[in-house]
Amino acid sequence: MNTELIVPLLAAAIQSGTPILYATLGEILTEKSGVLNLGVEGMMITGALAAFVTAQATGHPALAFLVAGLFGAAIGAIHAIVCLWFLGNQVVSGLALTIFGLGLADYLGTPLIGQTAPGFNKLAVPLLHYIPGLGPILFQQDILVYGAILMVPLLWLFLEKCRWGLNLRAVGENPEAAAAAGISVLRYRWIGILGGGCLAGFGGAYLSLAYTHLWTNGLSAGRGWIAVALVIFAFWRPGRALLGAYLFGGVMAFQLRLQAVGTHLPSSLLLMLPYLLTVAVLVFSSWKSKQADAPAALGVNMEPND
Amino acid sequence: MTGDHPLIRLERLSKAFGPIYANREITLDIHAGKIKSLLGENGAGKSTLMGMLAGRLHPDGGRILIDGRPRLFGSARDAIDEGIGMVYQHFMLVEAMTVAENIFLGHAGGLRLKTEEMERQVADLARDVRLDIDPAARVATLSMGEKQRVEILKLLFRRNRVLIFDEPTAVLTPQEAQQLFEALRRMARQGKAIVFISHKLDEVMALSDEIAVLRKGEIVADMPAAEVQTKEDLARLMVGRAVILQVKRQPQETRQTVLRVQGLNDKPLKDIRLTVRQGEILGLVGVAGNGQKPLVETICGLRRPQTGQVRLMGKDWSHFHSDRRWDGNLSYIPEDRQSLATCRYLSLTDNFLLTTRQGFCRGPWLQRGKAEKRLRELIQDFDIQPPDPRAEARQLSGGNLQKMVLAREFFRRPRLIVAEQPTQGLDIAATEDVWQVLLKARERAGILLVTGDLAEALSLSDRLAVMFNGRIVDTFEADNQSKIDRIGLLMAGVTDQPAEPAPVHVT
Numbered sequence: 001m002n003t004e005l006i007v008p009l010l011a012a013a014i015q016s017g018t019p020i021l022y023a024t025l026g027e028i029l030t031e032k033s034g035v036l037n038l039g040v041e042g043m044m045i046t047g048a049l050a051a052f053v054t055a056q057a058t059g060h061p062a063l064a065f066l067v068a069g070l071f072g073a074a075i076g077a078i079h080a081i082v083c084l085w086f087l088g089n090q091v092v093s094g095l096a097l098t099i100f101g102l103g104l105a106d107y108l109g110t111p112l113i114g115q116t117a118p119g120f121n122k123l124a125v126p127l128l129h130y131i132p133g134l135g136p137i138l139f140q141q142d143i144l145v146y147g148a149i150l151m152v153p154l155l156w157l158f159l160e161k162c163r164w165g166l167n168l169r170a171v172g173e174n175p176e177a178a179a180a181a182g183i184s185v186l187r188y189r190w191i192g193i194l195g196g197g198c199l200a201g202f203g204g205a206y207l208s209l210a211y212t213h214l215w216t217n218g219l220s221a222g223r224g225w226i227a228v229a230l231v232i233f234a235f236w237r238p239g240r241a242l243l244g245a246y247l248f249g250g251v252m253a254f255q256l257r258l259q260a261v262g263t264h265l266p267s268s269l270l271l272m273l274p275y276l277l278t279v280a281v282l283v284f285s286s287w288k289s290k291q292a293d294a295p296a297a298l299g300v301n302m303e304p305n306d
Numbered sequence: 307m308t309g310d311h312p313l314i315r316l317e318r319l320s321k322a323f324g325p326i327y328a329n330r331e332i333t334l335d336i337h338a339g340k341i342k343s344l345l346g347e348n349g350a351g352k353s354t355l356m357g358m359l360a361g362r363l364h365p366d367g368g369r370i371l372i373d374g375r376p377r378l379f380g381s382a383r384d385a386i387d388e389g390i391g392m393v394y395q396h397f398m399l400v401e402a403m404t405v406a407e408n409i410f411l412g413h414a415g416g417l418r419l420k421t422e423e424m425e426r427q428v429a430d431l432a433r434d435v436r437l438d439i440d441p442a443a444r445v446a447t448l449s450m451g452e453k454q455r456v457e458i459l460k461l462l463f464r465r466n467r468v469l470i471f472d473e474p475t476a477v478l479t480p481q482e483a484q485q486l487f488e489a490l491r492r493m494a495r496q497g498k499a500i501v502f503i504s505h506k507l508d509e510v511m512a513l514s515d516e517i518a519v520l521r522k523g524e525i526v527a528d529m530p531a532a533e534v535q536t537k538e539d540l541a542r543l544m545v546g547r548a549v550i551l552q553v554k555r556q557p558q559e560t561r562q563t564v565l566r567v568q569g570l571n572d573k574p575l576k577d578i579r580l581t582v583r584q585g586e587i588l589g590l591v592g593v594a595g596n597g598q599k600p601l602v603e604t605i606c607g608l609r610r611p612q613t614g615q616v617r618l619m620g621k622d623w624s625h626f627h628s629d630r631r632w633d634g635n636l637s638y639i640p641e642d643r644q645s646l647a648t649c650r651y652l653s654l655t656d657n658f659l660l661t662t663r664q665g666f667c668r669g670p671w672l673q674r675g676k677a678e679k680r681l682r683e684l685i686q687d688f689d690i691q692p693p694d695p696r697a698e699a700r701q702l703s704g705g706n707l708q709k710m711v712l713a714r715e716f717f718r719r720p721r722l723i724v725a726e727q728p729t730q731g732l733d734i735a736a737t738e739d740v741w742q743v744l745l746k747a748r749e750r751a752g753i754l755l756v757t758g759d760l761a762e763a764l765s766l767s768d769r770l771a772v773m774f775n776g777r778i779v780d781t782f783e784a785d786n787q788s789k790i791d792r793i794g795l796l797m798a799g800v801t802d803q804p805a806e807p808a809p810v811h812v813t
């Protein structure tokens with residue numbers, strides 16, 4: 001392959017990986033606080049629809065992006081109420097969220113199918129985008145791509161270098177110890193869930209505002225599930241999440257291109273590629289790390305004292 | 307720093323769980339600069355009382371006065387703000403974080419974490435109070451004694467005035483315990499109020515300024531330590547009757563070798579060799595976490611030995627465990643009786659059948675009626691409360707559940723018994739029962755007794771093996787007094803003859 005093929009493919013990999021990156025970072029934040037939220041897919045698609053509708057109605061994509069975050073967090077709040085207040089099972093609640101979100105978006109989105117909305121367009125970074133090869137890949141993207149990349153160091157700084165991050169991680173590792181140190185476990189888990197939901201909503205907004213500018217049902221297409229798997233692949237570290245998200249973006253872009261070029265492989269097999277990679281990644285990371293990096297109290301509800 | 311007016315006064319404090327009072331009208335004074343011991347058996351209500359003082363539990367009645375003013379604690383935070391801190395039996399530490407991060411957890415301050423600054427402050431504090439620790443070390447890599455130091459530093463760092471220690475010596479070697487006692491005395495001299503919770507009489511006698519005895523949720527005595535004459539007096543107060551915890555051990559002729567381990571070298575175990583013969587108790591002592599668990603799991607078939615040889619009843623490990631008869635064989639009495647030995651939501655009969663079912667089978671059918679009848683007899687023999695085979699395991703207290711497990715396992719007439727901490731969490735009376743049962747079982751079985759309780763090991767064992775850091779550092783006869791005097795050092799991994807023998811505190 002020559003640069004004429006590879007440069008657009010890598011540029012597409014970054015676009016395709018950006019929504020996954022937002023969602024993965026969000027799920028890292030949630031899981032670091034000790035809560036497993038399998039509702040990423042549901043939060044993403046809700047965010048995508050909310051963004052699309054807002055952009056159509058107001059014509060302000062930036063506002064639409066923020067509204068998507070709000071809706072993602074609002075769906076996440078259901079999870080928080082079920083798990084934190086009523087001590088519901090986190091797996092069941094998360095699955096319910098995904099089914100609910102997908103159903104709601106399908107129902108409300110059906111009249112919008114095929115319509116378009118104003119979104120974000122590509123911005124060329126002055127000068128830098130002239131760099132051959134690298135320029136078109138890295139410096140000729142829309143602002144949401146840069147936003148996602150910026151989120152990586154921000155999340156890392158929050159988790160590792162900030163007192164609140166320390167508290168949040170402690171809550172995810174050993175909630176009893178955190179409570180004994182006077183930290184409100186529920187408060188930090190709320191932060192983890194709402195923050196994660198907001199980022200998942202951002203990821204959804206990227207799909208409807210930048211990746212495409214038009215609405216189709218099932219827009220999230222399993223990206224939320226890939227994000228959940230990527231959290232494990234990333235060992236709960238934001239930096240590795242960046243790597244993983246773009247890797248998946250690359251595979252998704254690659255299979256689209258293969259379909260377009262036309263091969264002898266059936267398209268359903270090509271569509272399986274990202275999920276085959278998901279399985280491979282999960283096997284690889286559990287063989288590599290033995291889950292040692294997972295927050296120790298992940299998925300465990302904390303019962304209140306009497 | 308005088309003891310005239312108490313720093314903390316508990317006034318008619320009560321707490322009930324359901325219909326049962328864990329604490330009833332407790333009144334207690336805690337003074338600055340003094341070490342107050344709270345003595346009581348397991349289940350006497352010590353932890354409940356301190357839970358209320360630490361803000362984790364809300365009292366049903368009564369009040370807590372601090373400096374003469376009544377205070378209501380809504381949460382642990384409130385107690386922390388009042389300068390009351392607790393070192394729990396199960397450490398409240400985040401294993402994945404460093405010492406410094408743990409100490410700064412929940413501490414007010416700027417938003418940015420300055421790692422070096424934090425570590426320097428912790429190192430300064432540790433030096434001041436002479437508690438040696440590496441602030442940058444991950445907690446998961448620390449020994450139990452070091453973890454405890456982190457807990458203490460956490461409290462001192464918050465300038466706590468009251469430090470509560472819940473059974474702090476349970477996880478320590480005797481030497482570490484001595485160091486802890488010195489630290490406690492030092493902190494008391496600096497004006498801290500120390501509350502020391504224990505059921506170990508020697509420790510309480512050696513350390514305290516004042517002793518309060520808790521029995522069945524009520525304070526039955528509260529006096530200066532100087533007024534206590536003998537250990538027996540305290541024991542009587544604590545249990546409510548005279549107890550002499552001593553068992554007679556008749557020498558027994560040893561017979562066939564039932565367990566032989568040779569050259570077992572699986573991480574973390576290092577070159578383990580030991581034998582157990584019928585008719586003897588081999589006491590395996592050591593501080594928890596020095597390899598006892600993997601060794602026991604290997605013997606009992608939960609872990610496959612990768613190296614060396616494990617032979618049970620003369621058979622090779624895989625041969626023995628692939629074809630195991632239910633009786634006349636191996637019985638395992640695990641430390642974790644609530645989850646490894648029993649199923650919480652099953653009836654006693656079902657729990658009984660867990661390991662004995664092959665004895666109650668006719669063809670494919672289980673004879674539950676017969677099992678229930680047999681269990682009824684055992685319940686009587688072992689005095690298990692409630693005496694109802696249909697009760698669920700979770701309804702039994704720790705002691706009764708342990709008796710149930712023992713009854714079941716001895717019913718199998720084992721020839722090799724692996725008993726892990728068999729009396730942990732039991733009161734004195736139940737402990738005595740268990741000891742008698744084990745000694746009786748010795749007549750026909752070889753017993754590997756894994757215990758962290760030296761008194762138990764010394765009372766029961768014919769031979770002793772000391773484990774440290776995955777290795778059996780020494781094995782000797784139970785009448786070898788010079789070795790027994792050095793057992794604490796052995797548990798800490800010191801095998802050379804020291805220049806001067808350190809004092810050993812056997813409890």
